[in-house]
Amino acid sequence: MEGATGTGGVSVRRLWAKEAAACDLLWADGVLFGTPENLGYLSGGLKDFFDRTYYAVQDLIQPLPYGLFISAGNDGRGAAQHTRRILRGYAMRPIDDPLICRGAITADHLTQARALGETLATGLELGIF
Template identity: 55%
Template sequence: MPRVLIVYHSQSGASARLAAAARAGAEGAGGIDVALCRAWDAGASEVLAADGLLLVAAENSGALSGGMKDFLDRTFYPVGEQGRVLPCALLLSAGNDGRGARQQAQRILSGYPMREALEPLICRGPVTARLEALAREFGEGFAAGLEMGIF
């Protein structure tokens, strides 16, 4: 059974809500094992045990949140040394437009052994039921694509 790892960093709670919604969507896809970890608690062993990685982070001061950058820094070499290329997807909670955080994440991930499976989803403004629904659909789509072998 394929395994999706959802790693999130949240200070205000917005990214945590979006990560929970993405998890619900991924679990709803069926045929997938889903793990949810805070960025501070996740490491290379969790990434290497996964078949796909969904990153959920906030935009802070127009850039990717520090907790997510820390996670990517800590796992970059241990994961890269294994030679596995994982499909990944990026979900951002943005107070501004999210472009800076997206660009920074994509720049980091371009050197990481990842391939972008979905276009990043940027959820702008306060988390609403509509944004949670988008995050659920995003998680479900990522999990379904992984389960079907598309990614």
């Protein structure tokens, strides 16, 4: 959130997956998704969001740029792989490789997460994404 709002040129909404709806995707010009790794998979809440919104926005959204960050107790690759596969179905395009934060969250993880938000916001402002 800090990184995305730091540039000041984009409007940002921060929503829990259970609060978000298809209308939020239709509003967005880009999206940052975050999830914990649960048993090598994305969170149930984020999966539920995808299940609730896919058909509602199918063919209505332009390919949205997105960033993905994962808090992983293990290696995070399974959660990243499954989430990216789902997002390809939405015709979303990644702005970078997923940020996988392994173990306890550190200051470096937070710095990388801010940079991911800044990258998306700046890219949207400049028309790159």
